[in-house]
Amino acid sequence: MQVEITDVFLRDGLQDEPVIVSTAHKLEIAEALVAAGVKRIEAASFVNPKRVPQMADAAEIISSLPAVPGVTYTSLALNGKGIERAVDAGATDIQVVASASQAHSNANAGQAIEDALASLGAAVSRFPQARFFAGISTAFTCPFEGSIDPGYLLRVVRAFKDMGITDIGLADTLGTTPTDQVMASLQHVRDAEPDLTYYLHLHNAHGQALGTASAAVDSGVVRFDAALGGYGGCPFAPGAHGNIATEELVRHLHDTGHDTGIDEDRLADAVRLARDVVMHSPAAGLLDPAR
Ligand SMILES: CC(C)(COP(=O)([O-])OP(=O)([O-])OC[C@H]1O[C@@H](n2cnc3c(N)ncnc32)[C@H](O)[C@@H]1OP(=O)([O-])[O-])[C@@H](O)C(=O)NCCC(=O)NCCSC(=O)C[C@@](C)(O)CC(=O)[O-]
Structure with missing residues (x-):
């Protein structure tokens, strides 16, 4: 089966590292990903730079990325202002994000789920020229509320569907949800909204993300987020662990007979570059827990 991977190192991978990676280094990593055959790259997020200084250069990144046929660069936004900034910078593919848990929405987006969705929905309708897709944080487990009722998840899915997404x-x-629970919640929303396309964004606290990805592929999921080197984590979800590593997911998919279009050797070059850049970038001074 053909499986598509969106590498999210430049966004999720860097947002929780205590370093500021230069715009030039980010662009170099994007180039290395393209050279490896990665076709979707989440390059930046348009959030409040006072809260996430690692993403302060989002507009410069999006406007500087080289156009490559077949390659899509995606951006992330959590509110209407984020969408506006992304569109102004020239973003064409924007992931809008809301949480399934109220406590995580308050911590992450600074507002209740309903308010975050209203802000996103109003902006989505203003920019028909952009392609929007949606991510739902804490879809299965929340650091503050524990297990998420699939019914709550479905409400957020439907809110995005109502926006035309x-x-x-x-x-x-967090990367702690057991595979069975992920699959049960996925099935719940699929049964209720079978015409939508679902993809997974897996973190890997307990080493179970590859098993979950396998179960999901077997059930027909053909798109995953992953990050070079397994970096990543939401700074506003205490305990969030790194993403499933792109190189491990690609190897696993190839070993199990699937195709990703990604060259493992060239991908290893990108992983080395990412590690090097994280290790040698200046400290961000982000140790203030109140941010
Ligand atoms: C959501 C916001 C932006 C709301 O922002 P806010 O600060 O809560 O909003 P506000 O309306 O109270 O405004 C306060 C100030 O922020 C400004 N502001 C307001 N919005 C923006 C914006 N978009 N871009 C730039 N500036 C903005 C606004 O203009 C104002 O500026 P001031 O008047 O003080 O000078 C904020 O709370 C924030 O930046 N949160 C950080 C969230 C974040 O980046 N989380 C990590 C990404 S999501 C994630 O990792 C999960 C995911 C996707 O990977 C999936 C998973 O694993 O769960």
Whole structure:
């Protein structure tokens, strides 16, 4: 089966590292990903730079990325202002994100789920020229509320559907949700909204993300987020662990007979570059827990 991977190192991978990676280094990593055959790259998020200084250069990144046929660069936004900034910078593919848990929405987006969705919905309708897709944080487990009722998840799925969005990513923000629970919640929303396309964004606290990805592929999921080197984590979800590593997911998919279009050797070059850049970038001074 052909499986598509969105590498999210430049966004999710860097947002929780205590370093500021230069715009030039980010662009170099994007180039290395393209050279490896990665076709979707989440390059930046348009959030409040006072809260996430690692993403302060989002507009510069999006406007500087080289156009490559067949390659899509995606951006992330959590509110209407984020969408506006992304569109102004020239973003064409924007992931809008909301949480399935109220406590995580308050911590992450600074507002209740309903308010975050209203802000996103109003902006989505203003920019028909952009392609929107949606991510749902804490889709299965929340650091503050524990297990998420699939009914709550479905409400957020439907709110995005009402905005006209048909691609929905379900995120295991902490990376602790057992495979069976991920699959049960996925099935719940699929049964209720079978015409939407679902993808998974897996973190990997317990080493079970590859098993979950396998079960999901077997059930027909053909798109995953992953990050070079397994970096990543939401700074506003205490305990969030790194993403499933792109190189491990690609190897696993190839070993199990699937195709990703990604060259493992060239990908290893990108992983080395990412590690090097994280290790040698200046400290961000982000140790203030109140941010
Ligand atoms: C959501 C916001 C932006 C709301 O932002 P806010 O600060 O809560 O909003 P506000 O309306 O109270 O405004 C306060 C100030 O922020 C400004 N502001 C307001 N919005 C923006 C914006 N978009 N871009 C730039 N500036 C903005 C606004 O203009 C104002 O500026 P001031 O008047 O003080 O000078 C904020 O709370 C924030 O930046 N949160 C950080 C969230 C974040 O980046 N989380 C990590 C990404 S999501 C994630 O990792 C999960 C995911 C996707 O990977 C899946 C998973 O694993 O769960």
